[in-house]
Amino acid sequence: MDPRIIEDLTRLAETLSPESVMVVCSDDNPLPGRIADRLPETPLTRLPTLSVRDGMSALKRHELVLVPDALQLLSRDTATHLIASMRDLYSETLYVLLPPDSPEGWAPQDLVALGLECVHHHPTPDGDHLLFRFNLKDYKKTPDWLNPRFWANPEMWGKARW
16 A cells, blocks of 8 residues: 555544544554554554454444555455445444555445545555545535425415315
């Protein structure tokens, strides 16, 4: 993995200063160590990518979850299950890195279909890496029509029966 991407993800974790962090990555990924060095007071959980199916049952919810290399290492079904589980059960904020050449053929619209939004474009010599985010606090915008002024139609009371 490009060292600039590791540095960017580490800076992201520093900027957000979460109460707890989980990194789902391969054994040789330096990201958990870098985050642990920069945020020594923050509890850090590392979930090895290849033991995702077995290791998720004992997890607890974290404020920040980073998934830097799972789309390159896992089958499409397992990666989809991982992202959906992290999004729904184990994270307040989830970041997933989409590499330019994932073996399973992931495209940006696949992650958008899982409810994530593209927040950063990182060009490297290998191609463009895209960073996607899901934040529980702002994942759904409230539409204009969903407010009290449209809940009743008082001028029609007594005139029509629904």
